[in-house]
Amino acid sequence: MEKVNLAEKFSHFSGQWNPKIVGELNGQLVKLVRFKGPFVWHHHDHEDELFYVLKGSFDMELRDRTVTINEGEFLIVPRGVEHRPNAEEECEVMLFEPATTLNTGNVENEMTLTQLEKI
Amino acid sequence: MEKVNLAEKFSHFSGQWNPKIVGELNGQLVKLVRFKGPFVWHHHDHEDELFYVLKGSFDMELRDRTVTINEGEFLIVPRGVEHRPNAEEECEVMLFEPATTLNTGNVENEMTLTQLEKI
Numbered sequence: 001m002e003k004v005n006l007a008e009k010f011s012h013f014s015g016q017w018n019p020k021i022v023g024e025l026n027g028q029l030v031k032l033v034r035f036k037g038p039f040v041w042h043h044h045d046h047e048d049e050l051f052y053v054l055k056g057s058f059d060m061e062l063r064d065r066t067v068t069i070n071e072g073e074f075l076i077v078p079r080g081v082e083h084r085p086n087a088e089e090e091c092e093v094m095l096f097e098p099a100t101t102l103n104t105g106n107v108e109n110e111m112t113l114t115q116l117e118k119i
Numbered sequence: 120m121e122k123v124n125l126a127e128k129f130s131h132f133s134g135q136w137n138p139k140i141v142g143e144l145n146g147q148l149v150k151l152v153r154f155k156g157p158f159v160w161h162h163h164d165h166e167d168e169l170f171y172v173l174k175g176s177f178d179m180e181l182r183d184r185t186v187t188i189n190e191g192e193f194l195i196v197p198r199g200v201e202h203r204p205n206a207e208e209e210c211e212v213m214l215f216e217p218a219t220t221l222n223t224g225n226v227e228n229e230m231t232l233t234q235l236e237k238i
Contacts, residue, residue: 001196026216030193073124098145
């Protein structure tokens with residue numbers, strides 16, 4: 001049982017759309033990730049996802065509107081809801097979601113990651 | 120589906136050791152709470168708990184050591200592990216834990232809260 005310093009963890013990796021696992025509890029994972037540019041439209045059939053912005057901001061595009069999430073804010077996207085994160089500038093985000101969650105949800109393409117690194 | 124601004128949520132309540140629910144996903148709750156002074160020694164039989172410090176710092180006392188958790192750091196306390204948060208100065212903390220989690224775990228005393236407010 002060791003505490004986790006988020007800034008220190010971010011110093012260990014670079015790149016975007018490549019979440020790293022930094023914690024696990026009750027079958028849920030805590031992940032750190034950098035966003036930049038648009039991701040892929042997708043949804044998760046069985047998982048709700050929490051996006052908490054640690055640095056910067058990004059737009060969560062939904063089919064009917066866009067929600068800008070700034071530093072110190074989070075959004076929970078319920079299962080089944082189509083979404084696409086889109087970051088004009090690079091931002092740092094903490095994710096909280098079930099261990100079963102695939103990053104691209106119902107979509108499989110070149111951005112799909114089947115195994116995440118634990119750091 | 121609305122985003123949550125943590126500073127704005129903290130502006131809606133005062134007092135310590137009185138967590139407020141600000142989000143729910145996958146049977147887990149996101150809570151905001153202020154700590155000051157020592158809490159009560161307890162453990163949770165079935166729930167792991169995550170403590171993320173948003174402002175200030177506190178000591179997580181364990182039976183064999185103490186871990187100081189500072190702003191931008193989190194600690195996951197696994198189920199079954201006795202712990203006591205103790206904050207010299209008031210600090211602000213975000214909790215992730217199952218909806219079933221009782222704040223004082225296996226202990227019932229004057230600090231036990233059987234119902235939490237959602238804000």
